[in-house]
Amino acid sequence: MKFSYYPGCTLKTRAASLxxxxxxxxxxxxVIMEELPExxxxxxxxxxxxxxxxxxxxxxxALDGAKxxxxxxxxxxxxxxxxxxxxxxxxxxxxxxxxxxxxxxxLDTPYxxxxxxxxxxxxxxxxxxxxxxxxxxxNPLSGRKIAAYYGCMLLRPSSVMQFDNPENPSIMEDFIxxxxxxxxxxxxxxxxxxxxxxxxxxSIAQDMSRRITHSAASGGAEAVLTACPLCLYNLNENxxxxxxxxxxxxxxxxxxxxKTVEGGLAHAC
Amino acid sequence: MLVDEAEETKxxxxxxxxxxxxxxxxxxxxxxxxxxxxxxxxxxxxxxxVEEGDVLALMxxxxxxxxxxxxxxxxxxxxxxxxxxxxxxxxxxxxxxRGRNRLKAEMIPSLLDERMPQQLLVSAFRKYSK
Numbered sequence: 001m002k003f004s005y006y007p008g009c010t011l012k013t014r015a016a017s018l019x020x021x022x023x024x025x026x027x028x029x030x031v032i033m034e035e036l037p038e039x040x041x042x043x044x045x046x047x048x049x050x051x052x053x054x055x056x057x058x059x060x061x062a063l064d065g066a067k068x069x070x071x072x073x074x075x076x077x078x079x080x081x082x083x084x085x086x087x088x089x090x091x092x093x094x095x096x097x098x099x100x101x102x103x104x105x106x107l108d109t110p111y112x113x114x115x116x117x118x119x120x121x122x123x124x125x126x127x128x129x130x131x132x133x134x135x136x137x138x139n140p141l142s143g144r145k146i147a148a149y150y151g152c153m154l155l156r157p158s159s160v161m162q163f164d165n166p167e168n169p170s171i172m173e174d175f176i177x178x179x180x181x182x183x184x185x186x187x188x189x190x191x192x193x194x195x196x197x198x199x200x201x202x203s204i205a206q207d208m209s210r211r212i213t214h215s216a217a218s219g220g221a222e223a224v225l226t227a228c229p230l231c232l233y234n235l236n237e238n239x240x241x242x243x244x245x246x247x248x249x250x251x252x253x254x255x256x257x258x259k260t261v262e263g264g265l266a267h268a269c
Numbered sequence: 270m271l272v273d274e275a276e277e278t279k280x281x282x283x284x285x286x287x288x289x290x291x292x293x294x295x296x297x298x299x300x301x302x303x304x305x306x307x308x309x310x311x312x313x314x315x316x317x318x319v320e321e322g323d324v325l326a327l328m329x330x331x332x333x334x335x336x337x338x339x340x341x342x343x344x345x346x347x348x349x350x351x352x353x354x355x356x357x358x359x360x361x362x363x364x365x366x367r368g369r370n371r372l373k374a375e376m377i378p379s380l381l382d383e384r385m386p387q388q389l390l391v392s393a394f395r396k397y398s399k
Contacts, residue, residue, distance in 0.1 A: 045392045047395070050283065050285070152339040156339070156340035191303060191339075194337065196396055230386055230392065
């Protein structure tokens with residue numbers, strides 16, 4: 001199983017453990033993640049306006065890069081996944097955008113949304129299989145009660161993201177069960193953490209993040225998993241502090257018995 | 270500055286791609302909005318204000334800076350109206366004017382902390398500045 005891989009800006013810096021644990025785990029699972037030789041920041045938020053073209057080009061370049069290798073494009077950060085998947089949908093369905101972007105980019109072959117965009121969790125579910133993952137677990141997280149935090153970007157709008165049921169998702173709980181822990185469902189798992197508003201209005205992000213971490217803790221969770229560096233930041237910095245917040249790949253690597261270099265495993269313990 | 274409200278309305282409709290006439294006034298967008306308490310004009314009103322051509326008040330609203338782009342209103346609208354696209358378009362109409370950036374590079378050092386992900390700064394710049 002081979003994928004082109006788009007890491008994104010934060011996974012090379014603040015969220016290095018999300019990336020590192022994903023790569024080590026993929027190797028252990030027989031999945032090859034081939035990082036795109038050239039990639040640019042996706043812009044972190046999807047440009048909703050119909051007349052925004054330049055802000056979508058970096059996503060198109062990544063998508064075309066995967067097309068050149070004839071491989072699906074694997075993403076890991078929720079925001080990158082959201083932006084790239086939605087831009088891909090635009091390239092497939094919006095003829096005016098397709099024309100303008102291709103006129104600008106002058107690729108050898110115009111890009112028309114051919115690449116399949118797959119999030120790492122979808123890869124675990126659909127390419128590896130949670131049953132197979134369960135067999136590869138050498139250090140099951142038995143007895144640990146862990147809650148999934150989906151947030152917004154993976155799920156909505158579901159017409160485009162097609163990730164899971166947007167109101168009652170299960171992929172992360174299935175993942176948690178596959179690594180041997182007990183998944184905890186709680187009401188706020190698909191509510192917003194406050195996102196970018198925390199840069200200037202911390203109080204809004206605090207209200208939202210506190211509701212989430214308190215809700216997870218009230219359900220009995222000791223830890224919360226996320227795929228998004230901004231969600232992790234908000235839940236840690238602006239939450240109640242009642243639960244530990246980890247990247248899902250950190251616990252995956254732990255369950256697979258892998259040692260990570262930058263203390264990611266220690267972080268996850 | 271001379272502003273033609275009818276022209277601004279047309280631009281917001283075009284840029285957002287929203288057909289406000291599809292709205293059946295159920296209010297689900299406002300009911301589900303996590304920023305509702307912070308907003309002076311609520312999501313269901315964005316839709317009717319655009320429909321009525323009353324966009325200047327929307328462009329001066331503090332709601333422009335409270336929307337989280339969480340897409341709850343988009344997901345849960347039974348008529349596929351996409352109120353978030355309207356607030357995005359109204360915000361763009363403001364920040365595309367010279368000198369109207371909400372977030373400026375010189376403000377960043379005082380807002381930073383060492384755990385802040387790059388993703389946060391990139392997102393905020395994309396939303397608040399041109």
